[in-house]
Amino acid sequence: MEFVGWMYDVAREQSPSEQFLEEVLSRSRRAGYNAVGLYLEHRFAYSSAPWAAGPGCLTPEVARQLTERFRPQGLRIIPFLNTLGHMEGFIRSEGGQWLAEGRSSGSQQTCPSRPECAEFARGLIADVLDAFDDEWVHLGGDETKQLGQCERCAARVEQIGKAGLYAEYFAPLCRSVLERGRRPCLWGDMLIQYPDALDALPRETVIFDWHYDTRPANTTRMFRQRGFDVVCCPSIHMYDSGWCFLDASRQNIDAHAEDARRLDALGVCVTTWEFSFFTQYMSTLPIIYSTGRRLAHGEDWNAALVAEGGKDYALAADILGNRIPAAARFLQPGTWRQLRDRFVIRQNPFYLWQDWREEACGSICDRILQLCDDAAHLLPAQSPLLFPIQLHRVAVQWVRLVERAHRRYADGDLAACASELEGGHALFDRLRPGLEQAARAGGSAADPARLDLLIEKLERICRRIRALPTGTAHRPAFQALIHDAYVPSDQAAWRPGCGLA
Ligand SMILES: [Zn+2]
Numbered sequence: 001m002e003f004v005g006w007m008y009d010v011a012r013e014q015s016p017s018e019q020f021l022e023e024v025l026s027r028s029r030r031a032g033y034n035a036v037g038l039y040l041e042h043r044f045a046y047s048s049a050p051w052a053a054g055p056g057c058l059t060p061e062v063a064r065q066l067t068e069r070f071r072p073q074g075l076r077i078i079p080f081l082n083t084l085g086h087m088e089g090f091i092r093s094e095g096g097q098w099l100a101e102g103r104s105s106g107s108q109q110t111c112p113s114r115p116e117c118a119e120f121a122r123g124l125i126a127d128v129l130d131a132f133d134d135e136w137v138h139l140g141g142d143e144t145k146q147l148g149q150c151e152r153c154a155a156r157v158e159q160i161g162k163a164g165l166y167a168e169y170f171a172p173l174c175r176s177v178l179e180r181g182r183r184p185c186l187w188g189d190m191l192i193q194y195p196d197a198l199d200a201l202p203r204e205t206v207i208f209d210w211h212y213d214t215r216p217a218n219t220t221r222m223f224r225q226r227g228f229d230v231v232c233c234p235s236i237h238m239y240d241s242g243w244c245f246l247d248a249s250r251q252n253i254d255a256h257a258e259d260a261r262r263l264d265a266l267g268v269c270v271t272t273w274e275f276s277f278f279t280q281y282m283s284t285l286p287i288i289y290s291t292g293r294r295l296a297h298g299e300d301w302n303a304a305l306v307a308e309g310g311k312d313y314a315l316a317a318d319i320l321g322n323r324i325p326a327a328a329r330f331l332q333p334g335t336w337r338q339l340r341d342r343f344v345i346r347q348n349p350f351y352l353w354q355d356w357r358e359e360a361c362g363s364i365c366d367r368i369l370q371l372c373d374d375a376a377h378l379l380p381a382q383s384p385l386l387f388p389i390q391l392h393r394v395a396v397q398w399v400r401l402v403e404r405a406h407r408r409y410a411d412g413d414l415a416a417c418a419s420e421l422e423g424g425h426a427l428f429d430r431l432r433p434g435l436e437q438a439a440r441a442g443g444s445a446a447d448p449a450r451l452d453l454l455i456e457k458l459e460r461i462c463r464r465i466r467a468l469p470t471g472t473a474h475r476p477a478f479q480a481l482i483h484d485a486y487v488p489s490d491q492a493a494w495r496p497g498c499g500l501a
Contacts (some may be wrong), residue, residue, distance in 0.1 A: 003267025005035030015056025016442035044088030048123030060131035072400025082140030102149035142187035165192035246321025282384035360399035387434035
């Protein structure tokens, strides 16, 4: 296989230092990778968009130094941009609002019909071409779900369809990259949805064909038949899990490697996504490195993980990545990241109690706590795997605590309910050292602030309970009281009752 790469998601709140990146790149090369992609979005100091450069973003100087150091070692460093969809980090910075497609306040996309938006994208591309010297530059292009939304785009779609609009935007960008002597790359998902757009793209464009739950054979074959070079893209399933779906990731990666070889693709790029909302690269790196060994040298999965993380890491990763997800319906592969979604992403930790109370309060989660203990006993005190173990423990114990508080509430003992809930503060604080450690190491700087927000929510609910009238038999349903849209004295709880936040 000519191309053996993986992609680091810098865009999701990451601030890796140069030293950290050097270590990651060195280990990646030793593991057998010959390329690492840096997925940047707004987390790069573009000179054409200085207003978008948030604290800790990657700089052109670091990109140049890494490139110069690792090129002679045979490791390519490829910039991954986004230039149409996933522009939310620009749009939600002061000075970037004008880029938004359509009128939706949730816009994640820029407008392909306005020339000034294409001009903005050209500025970003020029900046990374100056900082990185790899032959390839990835222009993104995935998940452009808002195609045709604004009036101008809608009128264009009437004339040339969404495929035409997509091609009209990306074909000139790809050609401009070729004119600078480099090769453009695009994600494959929109080209699968609108294959007519392929006609307009220069054949030198490399298509990154990503499928995280299925094998890529059918679409990789289609792209190859249409004359394009293809890189098959599986994923390590962190973004959609409590910590990782380990066996599902390995199956996905093996299927892509097999299809890439069979269909004469250039190779495989293993994607890793969204290391925020209480997930961290530190805990996953040995899995990423072991994947390089597997792809480059065909090593046995477990032997590769033992070589990269040690025997105890491999055993603990099996517990966290396979046995814990298998033990509870709520955590199984395919259920999306329900634990982190209900606990932290929705910004109200009581939603975890609401949706997980049956399993969490019963023998299923006695088993999960036991598995957490088993995994923790294997690991040294500084192991980054201790954080995801702690997250699972705290989540179970939190749901059990809320269940006890709810019983007090149902019995009418409001003071005991509030005092039970107050114990949640100390429980949440057990996550703080791990979150702060990850932030210091270049992980999410937002996660410690998210923990503060969970504690604020908890305190707000305690205040609501203390503010309830006494001397009456009526109380709001606990589910209404903990809801974000709760309003005192609204007995029918219209908005919480409708499931509206
Ligand atoms: Zn538009």
